[in-house]
Amino acid sequence: MIVTLSRTGVPLRLSLMIVFLPLFYTPLSLSSQTALLILRHSAIPKLQYLTRVIDPSILCPLLVDFDSCIIVTITKKLKLPSSLPSAAQSILRLPIRFGGCGFRSLVQVAPASYLSSVSQAAPDIIHTVSLLSSTLPPISSYSSSDIIPSISSSAPPLPSGVSPLSIPMNVAIDWCIKLLSSQGVSKSLLPPLASSSIVSSPIPKLQRSIMDIIDTRLADTLLSSSVLLIDRARILACRVKRSGDWLSVLPSNYSLTLLDSHYALAFRLRLGLPPQDDLPLQCKCEVKLAPDPNHFLSCKLFRRTIVTTRHDMLVRSLATFIRAAGGAVYLEPKFIGLDSSGARIRPDAQVYFPSESFSIDGSVTHPASPYSVQGSKSSLAAAKLRESLKHKKYDDQAAKEKSKFIPFVMETFGGFGKEARLLIKKISKLHSDLATVPTRQNARTSLISRTLSILLQRGNALIQLTGAQFAREAAGAQCGYN
Ligand SMILES: [Zn+2]
Numbered sequence: 001m002i003v004t005l006s007r008t009g010v011p012l013r014l015s016l017m018i019v020f021l022p023l024f025y026t027p028l029s030l031s032s033q034t035a036l037l038i039l040r041h042s043a044i045p046k047l048q049y050l051t052r053v054i055d056p057s058i059l060c061p062l063l064v065d066f067d068s069c070i071i072v073t074i075t076k077k078l079k080l081p082s083s084l085p086s087a088a089q090s091i092l093r094l095p096i097r098f099g100g101c102g103f104r105s106l107v108q109v110a111p112a113s114y115l116s117s118v119s120q121a122a123p124d125i126i127h128t129v130s131l132l133s134s135t136l137p138p139i140s141s142y143s144s145s146d147i148i149p150s151i152s153s154s155a156p157p158l159p160s161g162v163s164p165l166s167i168p169m170n171v172a173i174d175w176c177i178k179l180l181s182s183q184g185v186s187k188s189l190l191p192p193l194a195s196s197s198i199v200s201s202p203i204p205k206l207q208r209s210i211m212d213i214i215d216t217r218l219a220d221t222l223l224s225s226s227v228l229l230i231d232r233a234r235i236l237a238c239r240v241k242r243s244g245d246w247l248s249v250l251p252s253n254y255s256l257t258l259l260d261s262h263y264a265l266a267f268r269l270r271l272g273l274p275p276q277d278d279l280p281l282q283c284k285c286e287v288k289l290a291p292d293p294n295h296f297l298s299c300k301l302f303r304r305t306i307v308t309t310r311h312d313m314l315v316r317s318l319a320t321f322i323r324a325a326g327g328a329v330y331l332e333p334k335f336i337g338l339d340s341s342g343a344r345i346r347p348d349a350q351v352y353f354p355s356e357s358f359s360i361d362g363s364v365t366h367p368a369s370p371y372s373v374q375g376s377k378s379s380l381a382a383a384k385l386r387e388s389l390k391h392k393k394y395d396d397q398a399a400k401e402k403s404k405f406i407p408f409v410m411e412t413f414g415g416f417g418k419e420a421r422l423l424i425k426k427i428s429k430l431h432s433d434l435a436t437v438p439t440r441q442n443a444r445t446s447l448i449s450r451t452l453s454i455l456l457q458r459g460n461a462l463i464q465l466t467g468a469q470f471a472r473e474a475a476g477a478q479c480g481y482n
Contacts, residue, residue, distance in 0.1 A: 031251065031257075031260055031263075032077055032078060032258075032260040032263045032264060033249075033251045033257065033258050033260075033263050034251060035077055036074065036077065036078075036263075037248075037250065037251075039070070039073065039074070039103070040102050040103055044070065044103065044104060044106070047063075047066060047106055048104070048106060048109060048113065051063075051106055051109055051110040051113040051114060052113050052114060052116070052117035053114075053117065054114075055114070055171075055172040055175075056110035056111050056113075056114045056172065056175065056176060056179075057171075057172060057175045059110055060107050060110050063106040063107045063110060064107055066106060067093075067105045067106060067107055070103055071084065071089060071092065071103075074092060074103060078263070078264040078267050078268075079264060080264070080267070080268070080271075080273065081273065081277055084271075087222060087225075087226075087231075087272065088271040088272065088273060090218060090222055091222070091235075091238075091270065091271050091272075092271070093105045093108070094215060094218060094219055094222075095211075095215055096244035096247055096248065097239075097241070097244070098215050098216070098218075098219040098239060099219060099222075099235055099236075099238035099239035099243075099244075099270075100219075100238075101244075101247060101267070101270065101271075102244075102247060108214065109207075109211065111175075111176035111179045111180050112176075112180065112206075112207045112210035112211050112214070113207055114172065114173075114176055115173065115176045115177070115180070115206065115207075115210070116206040116207035116210070118173060119206050120206075180210060180214075183214050183217070184213060184214070184217050185210055185213050185214065186213075219235075219239065222235060223235050223236070228291075229370075230291075230292055230368040230369075230370055231272055231368075233367045233368040233382070234270075234272055234367070234368045234413065236367070236378065236379045237367040237368065237379065237380075237382075237411050237412075237413035237414075237415055238270055238413050238414075239379060240379050240380055240411070240413070240414070240415030240416075241415075242414065242415065242416060242421075242449050242453070243411070243413050243414035243415040244270075244414060245414060245446075245449050245450045245453035245454075246258070246266060246414060246450070246453040246454050246456075246457045248450070249450045249453070249454055255317070255451050255454065255455070256450060256451060256454055257454070258454060258457060258458060258461075259458075259461075261461065261465075262457060262458050262461035262462075263457075265457075265460065265461040265464050265465070266457040266460065266461065269294055269297075269412070269413065269457075269460060269464075270413065272293065273293060274289065274293035274294070275293075275294065275296065275464035275465070275467070275468055276468050279468055279471060279472075280471045280472060280474070280475035281475075282471065282474075282475075283295055283296065283299055283301070283467065283470070283471050283474075284301060284467075284470040284471055284473070284474040285299055285300065285301045287299070289471070291370070292368075292369075292370050294366075294368065294412075294464070295467070296463055296464050296466070296467025296468070296471075297366045297368075297369070297412050297460060297463055297464070297467075298366045298369035298370070298371060299467055301467075301470070302463055302466060302467065305466075306462050306463050306466045307364075307463060309459065309462060310364060310455075310456070310458075310459025310460070310462065310463060311362055311363070311364060311459075312334075313455050313458070313459055314362050314364070314408075314410065314452060314455055314456065314459065315331070315348050315349065315360075315362040315408075316331075317451060317452060317455055318360070318362065318408060318448075318452065319331060319349060321427055321431075321448050321451075322351055322427055324431060325353075325427045325428075325430040325431035325434060326353065326354070326430055326431075326434045327351050327352060327353045327427075327430070328351070328352040328353075329349050329350070329351050329352075330349060330350040330351075330352075331348065331349045332344070332346050332347065332348055332349060332350075346359075346394075346397070347359040347360060347361035347394050347397075347398075347405060348360060348361045348362050349361075350403075353430065356404075357403050358398070358403055358404045358405065358406050359394065359397075359398055359401075359403055359404075359405050359406070360405075360406050360407070360408050360423070361390055361394060361405070361406075361407055361408065362408045362409075362410075363386050363390060363407065363408070363409045363410075364409070364410050364411070364412060364456065364459070365382045365383060365385075365386045365409060365410075365411055365412070366382070366411070366412040367381070367382035367383075367411050367412070367413065367415075368412075368413075369382075372385070379415070380411070380415055380417065380418070382411055383409045383410070383411050383415060383416070383417035383418070383420075384417065384418070386407065386409045386417070387407045387409050387417050387418070387419055390405070390407035390409070391405065391407060394407075406419055406423055407419055407420075408420045408423060410452065410456055412456070412460055414453050414456060414457070416449065416452075424445055424448050424449060425441075425445055427444075427448065428441045428442075428444035428445040428448065429441055431444050432444060
């Protein structure tokens with residue numbers, strides 16, 4: 001039911017919430033992963049409820065402060081630069097499935113939320129107003145601005161005793177529709193709330209439909225306004241399904257938990273910020289860092305060291321899930337089967353299930369690497385390219401062994417290559433078939449994806465920290481400190 005709070009009550013509730021926000025970033029508070037999950041899933045929805053029941057023309061000016069405080073809270077908790085670029089702020093506010101971080105701006109949500117709420121409650125509102133209509137003031141007491149501008153002649157008539165002017169939220173509805181129209185939402189997509197046909201049945205998932213239009217427009221604007229190819233590649237990679245899994249994981253055990261420093265680095269990567277604010281001008285390999293803030297993820301210096309550690313973590317974890325699904329995994333010894341350049345000539349592991357056997361090779365590719373522009377062309381283009389290279393390298397070998405080869409490719413931003421996604425589904429199904437008690441295959445798929453997503457971000461963070469340390473040491477030597 002739509003309720004009306006007093007104009008003093010709303011600021012009070014908002015002020016209380018704003019007063020409590022510093023608890024999220026005080027030194028003795030929760031880990032970053034837990035705090036930001038609570039912020040996204042509890043603190044913001046708590047106030048989002050107000051947007052469903054209060055005239056947004058009253059609420060929005062007050063929500064501007066709240067939105068700003070949310071950004072400040074995230075910035076302080078993650079120790080991000082205090083003056084975040086507007087593109088980074090937009091990414092923080094976009095939904096995760098649009099490549100953002102899911103900290104919605106309530107100012108943006110309020111009109112759609114209110115309209116959706118009114119649409120749902122319309123039959124009850126009409127019923128209540130018709131009961132009270134005899135006690136409403138005469139029409140002459142309304143100002144001309146209260147009059148609804150368009151009343152469709154073809155719309156069904158309101159119940160007797162109810163005029164459009166009798167409906168208490170007409171002006172607010174009109175305000176919302178005008179605002180949404182200015183944001184690109186076509187009036188034809190909105191319910192006929194501004195007319196007498198408010199009695200029509202509620203539209204299901206109306207808020208989601210309206211916000212999808214607005215979010216798509218914002219995400220596309222973000223992409224089209226990115227001049228650099230590495231930024232375009234990053235934005236496209238972050239929009240891939242499941243690339244933001246690490247953002248939604250509940251830290252219920254070690255394999256699903258990120259240290260505060262690693263969590264902050266994962267955010268910085270998604271926002272397009274450098275891993276640290278005061279890095280030297282160049283990497284140890286002498287590549288300038290300014291044009292490519294996340295250069296360490298594609299730096300050739302770390303390929304046989306910390307990058308291999310990230311790779312091994314992922315392959316070992318995948319092997320654990322395969323064994324849990326009833327498969328046998330033989331991991332190829334690390335220092336055997338290398339060519340003269342030190343590169344492997346055999347895939348990472350042989351997998352045996354009762355019904356089939358295959359070999360797998362894990363790989364992580366960085367779509368926003370300036371060495372390859374594939375990532376800026378389309379989503380998962382970098383993963384697809386890596387998959388084809390792996391097939392070229394190992395398919396013949398697998399055929400000779402009467403087996404088949406599956407490349408397991410992930411992108412640094414969290415996206416899974418097509419064949420990796422299919423393999424995870426296969427493992428999940430086999431696990432469900434093996435289980436003695438009924439288990440949901442989707443839940444297993446989600447667990448595997450989220451565990452690997454967390455491991456990937458942990459590995460990325462180790463590479464970024466190592467790269468930063470090496471760059472500082474190299475810069476120190478150049479300055480004569482060593
Ligand atoms: Zn480098």
